[in-house]
Amino acid sequence: MRQSKIRSTLVVAVCVMLMIAPIIGASSAMAASIYKIGGVFDSTGPASFLGDPEQKTMQMMVEQINATGGIDGNMLEAVIYDSEGDPAKAVSAVNKLLHKDNVIAIIGPSTTPTTLAIVNFVEKAQVPLISCAAGVEITSPIKPWVFKTAQSDLLAVAAIYKTMQSKNIKKIAILTVSNAFGESGKKQLVGQSKEFGIEVIMQESFGPNDTDMTAQLTKIKSASPDAIVCWGTNPGPAVVAKNVKQLKIEIPLYQSHGVASPKFIELAGDAAEGIILPTGKILVTKLLSDDDPQKKILAKYEADYKAKFNTNVSGFGGYSYDAMVMLANAIKGSGGDKNKIRDALESTQKYIGVSGEFNFSATDHNGLSPDAFVMVEIKDGTWKLLDK
Amino acid sequence: MQEIIQYLFSGITTGSIYAVIAVGLSMLYSSTELINFSHGEFVMLGAMGILTLWVNAALPLPLAFLLTVVAVSCVGMIFERLAIKTVKKPQPITLVIITVGASIFLRGVAMIIWGKDPFSVPSFSSYESIEIAGAALVPQSLFIVFAAFILAGAIHLFFKQTLTGKAMVACAVNKKAAWLSGIPSESMGVLAFIISTGTGAAAGIFIAPITMGSYDMGTMLGLKGFCAAMIGGLGSLWGAFAGGILLGVLESLGAGLISSGLKDAIAFILLLLILYICPGGLFSAKVAKRF
Secondary structure (H helix, E strand, O other), X not given: OHHHHHHHHHHHHHHHHHHHHHHHHHHHHXXXXXXXXXXXXXXXXXXXXXXXXXXXXXXXXXXXXXXXXXXXXXXXXEEEEEOOOOHHHHHHHHHHHHHHOOOOEEEOOOOHHHHHHHHHHHHHHOOOEEEOOOOHHHOOOOOOOEEEOOOOHHHHHHHHHHHHHHOOOOEEEEEEEOOHHHHHHHHHHHHHHHHHOOEEEEEEEEOOOOOOOHHHHHHHHHHOOOEEEEEOOOXXXXXHHHHHHXXXXXXXXXEOHHHOOHHHHHHHHHHHOOOEEEEEHHHHXXXXXXXXXXXXXXXXXXXXHHHHHOOOOOOOHHXXXXXXXXXXXXXXXXXXXXXXXXXXXXXXXXXXXXXXXXOOEOOEOOOOOHHHEEEEEEEOOEEEEOOO | OHHHHHHHHHHXXXXXXXXXXXXXXXXXXXXXXXXXXXXXXXXXXXXXXXXXXXXXXXXXHHHHHHHHHHHHHHHHHHHHHHHHXXXXXXXXXXXXXXXXXXXXXXXXXXXXXXOOOOEOOOOOXXXXXXXXXXXXXXXXXXXXXXXHHHHHHHHHHHHHHOHHHHHHHHHHHOHXXXXXXXXXXXXXXXXXXXXXXXXXXXXXXXXXXXXXXXXXXXXXXXXXXXXXXXXXXXXXXXXXXXXXXXXXXXXXXXXXXXXXXXXXXXXXXXXXXXXXXOOOOOOOOOOOOOO
C-alpha cells in the first residue's frame, strides 16, 4: 500500500521534471547569444498569396542579417509557423511561440481575422508583435505591444477618393467580396464617402468563389453610377472585370490594392484595360522618378528576392521586409529585453521601407500616410502611373 | 424587363456549370448508390488538365480534351481500386468519409503540382458576347449547356440501351442478385467510377474558361453540384440537369431582385423548401422503392 503510494509520487515527480526540462533547455539556449524571433504566416490556404511571400521574405532577411554578423554579435533564429488562414491555428501557433519557443518578438499573421485573434495573447505576454495585415482595427485603438506594416484600407480608400475627386465623380456603386477584406473595404468606402463629397448609391457583394457576377452588375448598370468600385482578392475581381466587358458596361471600374499584382492582368486579360487601382510602389518601381526616396530600397528588395527564390516579387512580401528591418533596428542595443524593443519600435522615425515612410509614435502604430499608395491605370497589359 | 432577361441568362450560365457537375454525381449514384464528395476535385483536375495540355503545352484542343479525360478517368480508377474497393465493410457512411478524405488529398496534391495561384483559360470561341433583347449571353455558357445536355443524354442511352449499362443499374439495385445472375459486379463498380470521373473532367474542361482554374475550385463546385442533384432527385440524370439550371437561376434572381448578400441563403432556403415538399427531389423516379 505504502509502496504504491511512493511509486505514484515518483511517477508524478518524473512527469513534472519532464515538463520543466524543456523550459530550462530553452532558457539556457537563450543565454547562448541567439535571438529567437517568431513568425506566423498564412503560408498555405486561401490567403497564401499573402503569407507565402511574407514567410519567404522573413527567412531571406534573417539569413541576410546573420550573414553580416547578426545583431550586436547575436545570431537570429526564425521560428515560423503556418496558420493556414485559420484564427484558431494562429492562436495555437502564437501560444507555442510565446510559451514553448520563448521568442522575443513576433512578425505576422497575414490577415486581419488571424491577427485580431491573437492580439490579446501577445498583450498579456508582453511580447512585441508586428502584423502584416491591413485591417484598421489592429492598431486602432492603440494596443501597446501591437504594430503593423501593411497600408490600411483607410489609406487605399482615401487614395481612390482623391483620384475620383479630380475626375469629378460624384455617385459610385460598390461591389465587395463577402469576407473580412471586403467587409473592411466596404466600411471604409461608406465611412469616408461624405468627407470627399461622394455618394455611395448602391452596395452589392459577391462570394469569394463565385464564378459569375453579371446579376449584380446588371443591377448596378440600371442605377447608372459615375464609377464602380470592386473590392476583393483574386479571382473574384477578375471575373467582375470580364463581366463588365461582357455586359458592355461603359462605367469606369476601380479595383482595390488586393489585386495589385501581375496575376490580375493575366487573369482578366483584355478586360483589365482601363481599370484604375491603388497600389504600393513596389509594383511600379521602374516607373518611379529617380528622386523617389523609396526607389533604391525597392530595387534592392526586388533583386534580392528574385535571386533567392527565382520568382517575381509581390508587394505583400514587403510587409514582412519592413517588419524585419524595423525590428532588427529596435533589437540593436536592447540586449533582447522586450520592453526596450517595444519602446525602440514605437520611437521609429523616418524609416523608408518597401510600403512607404514609417513614423511610429505613441498614438500611431502603423505610421504610414496616404502617399504610401500611388494610383495606377492598366494600359496595354501593364501599369501606368496616374498623375496626382 | 431587359434586366430580368439578363438575370435569367446569368442564371443559366452559372446553372449550366452546376448542371454539368451534377450529372456526373448523379450517374455514379444511380450505378453504385455512392455519393462521391470528391467529385468536385475531379472537376478541378479536368480544368487543370486542360490548362496544362492546351494552354501550356499548346496541344490541339480535341487532343488535349481527350488526354485530360482519359488521364482523370485513370485517377478515378486508381481511387476506386485503392480506396473504395479495399474497404472491408463497405458501409455507406464509411465510403462517404473516404471520398471526403480523397477530396482533401487531391486538393493537396493539386496545390503542390500547380501552385496556389489561379490561372485563366481562354474561351473556346471568340470572346464577344451575344446580345439578345438587350441582354448579353457568353458563348461559353452555351457550350456548357450543350455539354451537360450531351453528357446526360449519352449516359441516359448507356443505361437504357446497352447491356453493360443495364447490368450496372442491376448491381446498384441488388449487388448479390446481380452477381448470382452472372454480372461481374466488381468491374461494374470500377466502370461506373471511370465514367463518372471522366464526365467530371469533361465538366471541368468546359467550365474552366468561365471559372478559371485553381487548386481549391472543386470544393464549392462539388457542393453546389450536389445541391443541384438533390433538387432534381439523386439518381435522375435529367433531374440533375434541371436542378442545376434551377439553382443557378434562383441564385441569380435572388442576387438581382432581392440582395446579392443573401444570394446563397435564398438558394439554400429554396433547396430546403423543395426537399421538404418533395423529399425525393423534383424529378425523382416514381418507383423509388428498392429492395
